[in-house]
Every structure is written in structure tokens, then in C-alpha cells.
Amino acid sequence: MRDYFERSRHPSYGILLAIPLLLLYELGAAVMNRGGSFAVRNGADVAVRRLLAAIGIQSTLAVSAALIGIGVLVVVREQRRDPVRLELRIFAWMMAEAAGLALLFGTVVSGLTGAMLNRLPLGLDMLPVTDGSSALLALAAQAQLSIGRTLVLSLGAGLYEELVFRVALVPILAGLLIATGRVQRNTAWGMAVALGSLLFSAAHYVGPFGDPLALGSFLFRFLAGVFFCLILVARGFGIVTWTHALYDVFLALGPGG
DSSP states (O other), rough: OOHHHHHHSSSSHHHHHHHHHHHHHHHHHHHHTTOOOHHHHHHHHHHHHHHHTTTTSSHHHHHHHHHHHHHHHHHHHHHHOOOOOOOOOHHHHHHHHHHHHHHHHHHHHHHHHHHHHTSOOOTTSSOOOOOOHHHHHHHHHHTTTTTHHHHHHHHHIIIIIIIIIIIIIIHHHHHHEEEETTSOOOHHHHHHHHHHHHHHHHHHGSSOOOOOOHHHHHHHHHHHHHHHHHHHHHHHHHHHHHHHHHHHHHHHHHHHH
């Protein structure tokens, strides 16, 4: 088990495990959006596409190729600097771990959300706690999406929201805070995680398909952002992306989905 935990945290394993998630999302999006009046895509995916479009990378094929190419380059670099033996059984155990974390995730975060709300002054603690950690559920309810499109959005949320909010945003925020010279390194990272999680939660209420703002759901998503950060640090990119994606899939397929 020690060998598994050490090897599965290696960037090579994380990136290679995330690539099939990207391919499944893009394939599903192509099938589900075919012939539709509008294309349904994850909001973080749209943000990445706009950024890449600014440098001339616009088509879906080009975006996917660019992301996979960057991932492969990172893997090659890591394998040269810190080689690790790649085995299918490790990938299988990583998927099993992500599924287990996804099953536990909602219960843990909902419990913490409820406990925190119960400590609020009378009146505020009566606000409902919603167990919807992704905007895809609001999107499905408001736009009457098919279950297929909802599941596709689940996969996209796992990949692109982790890429945007955890892999990119949190380090950028930490770097800016450290650059001021007024915040110690550990404090800066803690503040970056908190601020990144606030922005992650707030993003679910923006746009025509955003949720109605509610304290319970906002707090749930904030805590979810913090937990995803912890999973990323402790278990790596591949496991956190699949944990996020599978949680959303389980939520969509559950009784309330």
C-alpha cells in the first residue's frame, strides 16, 4: 500500500489518468450536442477555450490536442527527472480510490455544512442545505437537459473545474500574495485555498443557468472546494478529477437526480 500511495501521487500517473476523462467528456459532448440548437459545455471548459482562443487555438480538436500535448510533455519531463514504473494495476486502484472518495464526499461535506449552519444565529440556521455541489444539476433542472448531457457535464466538471480552480487559480493567488512580501508562505497558501474555494462556489451562481443564491448551497460548495484542494495535494490530479467527476455522476444518477 505504501508503494501504491507513493506511485499514484506521481504527476505521470495523475495526468495519464485524467486524459481518458478529457476524451470521454469531449466524445460525450460531441454526441450529445450534435444537432442541438445550442452547445452545452461546462463553464470552466468555456473559460479555458476562451483563453486558448486568444492564442489561436479554437476548435475542439485543437483544444483537446493542446491539453493532451501539454500533459504528455509534463509526463515525459517527469519521467526523465523522476522516473516511475507505470502499471495498469495502479491505475485500476486509483479509479477505485476515486470512486470510494466520491461516495464519501457528499456525506462528509454535507455533514460539515449542516454542523456549521447549526452554529449560526437563529434564522440563518433555518436556511436549507442543498446537496448539489455542481451547477450541472441546476442546469439540468432549468434547461431540461437529458440525462446524457447531464452526465457529460459531470465529466467536464471533474476535469475543467479542477484544472481552473485548483491547479491554476490557487497557485496564482498564492503567488500574488507571496509576491506582496507581507504574507508568509504557508499563510498565503491557506488564504489562496480559501479565496479560490469562495470563487469556485460563487461561479455556480453566475449566468442564466446559475443556481439561486442560498447560504446552504454556497457553504457546501465552498467546503467542497477546500476538500478538493486537500485531495489534490494529498492524492494528486488524476484522483481529484475522477473523484469530482464521479461524485457529480453519482449525484445525477441518484434519487434526486
